[in-house]
Amino acid sequence: QVQLVESGGGLVQPGGSLRLSCAASGFTFSNYGMAWVRQAPGKGLEWVSGINSGGGTTKYANFVKGRFVISRDNAKNTLYLQMNNLNAADTAVYYCVKGGSSSTGQGTQVTVSS
Numbered sequence: 001q002v003q004l005v006e007s008g009g010g011l012v013q014p015g016g017s018l019r020l021s022c023a024a025s026g027f028t029f030s031n032y033g034m035a036w037v038r039q040a041p042g043k044g045l046e047w048v049s050g051i052n053s054g055g056g057t058t059k060y061a062n063f064v065k066g067r068f069v070i071s072r073d074n075a076k077n078t079l080y081l082q083m084n085n086l087n088a089a090d091t092a093v094y095y096c097v098k099g100g101s102s103s104t105g106q107g108t109q110v111t112v113s114s
Contacts, residue, residue, distance in 0.1 A: 002026045002103045004096050009108030016086050020108060022079040022096030030054075030074040033099030036081045038092035039107075048094070049081065063089070086112045 008020040020036070035050040049070040050059045058070050069082040079096050093107040 002098055002101070004098065004103060004105035006094060006096055006105045006108040009094060009110045011111045011113065012086055013114050014087050014112055016112070017082070017084045018086065018110060020081040020083065020094055020096075020110075022081075022105065024077045024079065024096075024098070027098065029072075029077040034072060034079045035097045035099065036070060036079075036094060037097055037104070038090075038094045038110075040089075040092040043092075045095075046092075050099075051079070053099075083110070086110075088112050 003025045005023045006020060008018060010018060012018055031053055033050060033052045036048040037045050038048050039045050048061055048064055049068055051070045051072055055072045060068060067085045071080045090110060091112050093109050095104040095107045097104050
């Protein structure tokens with residue numbers, strides 16, 4: 001079955017960087033677009049970024065444009081999110097999502113605080 005395992009979260013100071021990873025299994029990763037979504041405390045899920053199956057097309061929510069970069073390695077069945085210039089509003093649990101489905105992993109916590 002579909003398995004998505006996010007990692008790389010943690011506590012970081014404002015202005016810092018983190019790189020999230022999502023290890024995928026149970027499906028042909030290279031055939032699917034993927035996305036990152038997040039859920040801040042007390043709020044609903046929020047779409048962050050998406051990438052097509054080949055990795056050549058990426059899209060970003062306005063609030064992360066210029067700060068986050070989504071990428072993928074189809075040989076390693078892994079999705080990434082490089083997050084730079086983080087601020088307190090980026091504090092959330094981040095999930096990767098398989099395209100065309102609601103399948104997510106357990107999420108990884110990102111906390112931005114001084």
